[in-house]
Amino acid sequence: MSVTLYPSFSILLVDDEPDWLYSMGISLERAGINNILTCSDSRAVMKMLADNPVGIVLLDLTMPHLSGQELLGMIAEEHPGVTVIIVSGLNQLETAVACMRGGAFDYYVKTSEEERIIKGVKRAVREQELQRENRELRTRFLYDRLEHPEAFSNIITGDKGMRSIFQYIEAVAVSSQPILVTGESGVGKELVVAALHKLSRRKGELVAVNVAGLDDTMVADTLFGHLKGSYTSAGEARGGMIEQAGEGTLFLDEIGDLSLASQVKLLRLLQEGEYYPIGSDRPRRMRARVVVATHQELADRQAAGQFRKDLFYRLRAHHLHIPPLRKRKGDIPLLVDHFLEEASREFGKKKATVPKELAILLSTYDFPGNVRELKAMVYDAVSFHQGGVLSMEAFIRAIGGRPAEALVERDADPSSNPFFAMERLPGFSDAIELLVSEAIRRAEGNQSIAARLLGVSQSALSKRLKPKS
Numbered sequence: 001m002s003v004t005l006y007p008s009f010s011i012l013l014v015d016d017e018p019d020w021l022y023s024m025g026i027s028l029e030r031a032g033i034n035n036i037l038t039c040s041d042s043r044a045v046m047k048m049l050a051d052n053p054v055g056i057v058l059l060d061l062t063m064p065h066l067s068g069q070e071l072l073g074m075i076a077e078e079h080p081g082v083t084v085i086i087v088s089g090l091n092q093l094e095t096a097v098a099c100m101r102g103g104a105f106d107y108y109v110k111t112s113e114e115e116r117i118i119k120g121v122k123r124a125v126r127e128q129e130l131q132r133e134n135r136e137l138r139t140r141f142l143y144d145r146l147e148h149p150e151a152f153s154n155i156i157t158g159d160k161g162m163r164s165i166f167q168y169i170e171a172v173a174v175s176s177q178p179i180l181v182t183g184e185s186g187v188g189k190e191l192v193v194a195a196l197h198k199l200s201r202r203k204g205e206l207v208a209v210n211v212a213g214l215d216d217t218m219v220a221d222t223l224f225g226h227l228k229g230s231y232t233s234a235g236e237a238r239g240g241m242i243e244q245a246g247e248g249t250l251f252l253d254e255i256g257d258l259s260l261a262s263q264v265k266l267l268r269l270l271q272e273g274e275y276y277p278i279g280s281d282r283p284r285r286m287r288a289r290v291v292v293a294t295h296q297e298l299a300d301r302q303a304a305g306q307f308r309k310d311l312f313y314r315l316r317a318h319h320l321h322i323p324p325l326r327k328r329k330g331d332i333p334l335l336v337d338h339f340l341e342e343a344s345r346e347f348g349k350k351k352a353t354v355p356k357e358l359a360i361l362l363s364t365y366d367f368p369g370n371v372r373e374l375k376a377m378v379y380d381a382v383s384f385h386q387g388g389v390l391s392m393e394a395f396i397r398a399i400g401g402r403p404a405e406a407l408v409e410r411d412a413d414p415s416s417n418p419f420f421a422m423e424r425l426p427g428f429s430d431a432i433e434l435l436v437s438e439a440i441r442r443a444e445g446n447q448s449i450a451a452r453l454l455g456v457s458q459s460a461l462s463k464r465l466k467p468k469s
């Protein structure tokens with residue numbers, strides 16, 4: 001069975017003592033780091049760096065032929081992107097200072113606790129991954145490049161902001177760090193997570209767990225599994241979702257609803273990469289990558305003491321925010337066409353023609369339920385469709401008398417009231433005339449849409465519009 005290498009770049013261990021290379025290699029593998037190369041001949045190091053995608057070097061100082069300090073200078077000059085950690089038998093302050101000045105990332109003495117060295121390597125891996133993602137992002141944005149547009153084929157959009165999100169996804173997809181996906185309900189977070197998984201090139205499955213409504217024991221049991229007899233109803237041992245995801249992606253949806261006690265468990269899982277099945281005192285290693293999503297404002301929940309600050313900071317290192325549909329109205333006609341096609345196929349009907357006014361009507365609506373709401377409207381309209389031009393009825397019914405966005409915003413902030421800053425208010429009939437002409441402009445001359453915008457009947461509006469005799 002082939003095993004996914006972690007991290008995506010190699011870690012080169014350089015030391016003239018084969019025993020140290022062997023034992024350090026085993027310790028790193030136990031900590032989940034298995035993309036390792038070793039070299040016991042200092043003269044071969046530069047060739048290995050030229051031939052392999054090395055991101056980090058663990059370098060001994062005292063070696064025959066070339067010293068570690070000499071090699072450090074050569075690496076810094078020829079491979080400035082490579083992180084060098086010195087692991088030396090010498091505990092000398094001046095040497096350590098000289099190495100750090102020469103560009104070393106860290107300096108450890110071989111006799112220090114191995115645990116500390118492993119932690120240092122993990123920190124360097126994270127740093128190296130972030131640097132690589134930054135570089136990737138810069139080139140992608142600079143050349144406006146998408147390498148795998150097919151991975152996003154299920155996400156219908158023509159929006160520039162969404163394209164930048166796709167570029168970001170391509171840059172972070174192979175990283176092992178957790179990813180936070182936020183956005184209002186119905187914006188397409190699940191589709192984004194599926195694309196992320198596809199691009200991660202991971203061998204395991206995408207396993208989704210909705211944590212809303214699960215108490216602490218259920219969260220632990222679902223994720224970590226249990227041993228046989230670990231509690232009264234645990235008749236058989238059962239592996240959890242982490243095990244099921246294998247080397248794939250563990251997707252935790254509705255993370256904003258996770259209780260504080262479960263948040264501690266999740267933080268520990270992300271920090272240590274280990275978990276204990278219920279009833280077991282032997283830790284298991286998580287090989288999956290964690291992606292979490294929420295429609296809630298985590299910053300607000302954190303400020304209110306309902307979400308742990310440390311977990312929030314850990315999760316938001318890689319953050320994708322999907323904008324609501326009302327902020328990318330250009331997508332509405334594309335989505336209508338897409339769902340029309342899909343629904344017609346499902347209902348076995350001929351695809352209807354869309355009336356020109358539909359786009360205007362929908363552009364005046366703020367879609368609190370986002371793409372999911374639009375999809376339901378189109379499906380509803382198609383289910384009643386008899387042939388010819390699609391009726392606007394289903395859409396008008398769904399939108400009903402909902403106030404337009406501007407009116408809702410005014411309640412939240414009095415200064416956004418258009419009259420707020422006016423010293424003298426316009427006369428009553430002047431104000432109404434201005435309002436009516438603005439509604440007609442926004443509805444592109446369509447009186448029934450303008451009437452809906454104003455919350456009056458069409459006949460009331462046309463009376464206003466009649467020239468006075």
Ligand SMILES: Nc1ncnc2c1ncn2[C@@H]1O[C@H](COP(=O)(O)OP(=O)(O)OP(=O)(O)O)[C@@H](O)[C@H]1O
Binds near residue numbers: 154156188
């Ligand atoms: N850009 C899009 N193109 C095509 N379909 C979309 C798009 N965005 C969302 N959808 C569809 O809208 C519905 C809702 O999307 P999804 O379930 O991904 O939303 P969500 O953000 O995860 O919502 P929630 O927070 O409620 O779980 C799904 O049927 C999805 O296929």
